[in-house]
Amino acid sequence: VLSPDGSILAGFTAVSSYGRNDMAIARLTSKGMLDTTFATAGVLWESKPGTSNNQYLQRIEKNADGSLLMLGHNYWGWFLSRYSAAGAADATFGTAGQVVADAFPSWDIPGGLLHPADGTLLVPLSANAAAGASISGFFGLARHAAATGKVDDAFGKPTWRWTLGTTLQGSRVLAAATLASGAVILGGFVEVTGGGDLDFALMKLVKNPAF
Numbered sequence: 001v002l003s004p005d006g007s008i009l010a011g012f013t014a015v016s017s018y019g020r021n022d023m024a025i026a027r028l029t030s031k032g033m034l035d036t037t038f039a040t041a042g043v044l045w046e047s048k049p050g051t052s053n054n055q056y057l058q059r060i061e062k063n064a065d066g067s068l069l070m071l072g073h074n075y076w077g078w079f080l081s082r083y084s085a086a087g088a089a090d091a092t093f094g095t096a097g098q099v100v101a102d103a104f105p106s107w108d109i110p111g112g113l114l115h116p117a118d119g120t121l122l123v124p125l126s127a128n129a130a131a132g133a134s135i136s137g138f139f140g141l142a143r144h145a146a147a148t149g150k151v152d153d154a155f156g157k158p159t160w161r162w163t164l165g166t167t168l169q170g171s172r173v174l175a176a177a178t179l180a181s182g183a184v185i186l187g188g189f190v191e192v193t194g195g196g197d198l199d200f201a202l203m204k205l206v207k208n209p210a211f
Helices: none
Strands: 008-015 021-028 043-046 056-062 068-073 078-083 098-101 107-110 121-129 138-144 162-164 167-178 184-191 198-205
Touching: 008 056, 008 068, 021 056, 021 068, 043 078, 068 107, 078 107, 078 121, 098 138, 121 167, 121 184, 138 167, 138 184, 138 198
Parallel strands: none
Antiparallel strands: 008 021, 021 043, 056 068, 068 078, 078 098, 107 121, 121 138, 162 167, 167 184, 184 198
């Protein structure tokens, strides 16, 4: 993320002092040097929700007020964190600055972070996916309150499955976008039964009273 003053926010996943994968954000000056006024010596390490879980960064964003959002996952669920412009956890968001969410019993991998006009946060998901050579799961969507990060249970756990005839096909969400009309576009791929054949998938969700 490039700021108007020329500084750069770089998000990454790396092995931390705990010996596992953690999410991190580094801030660089316009000259490419670590900005030591940010977080701890220029790097913000996100080690929640515990020292036993690997975490993988999916996205970072800088809000208009300078605060930062970090989205990541450990395959089984996703994490949404908010920090001040200086890299301190925002205690008003989630628990100690982070929301830990899990929609389905198997993998839930976030595919982006959307900001619809109603002020909420939408997280597209590869829902109920599983490990292995073949792709499984389906397109999903979760909604968070922007102010607190709380998952909106009233929104439910909407999912969409692809079929070939009557046979369900595994799919993954890789990207998403919102349109001026309020509609949401989800993009990704579908694995045709038999494995090895991945087809491009695109879905448009129109706005309704529940969304």
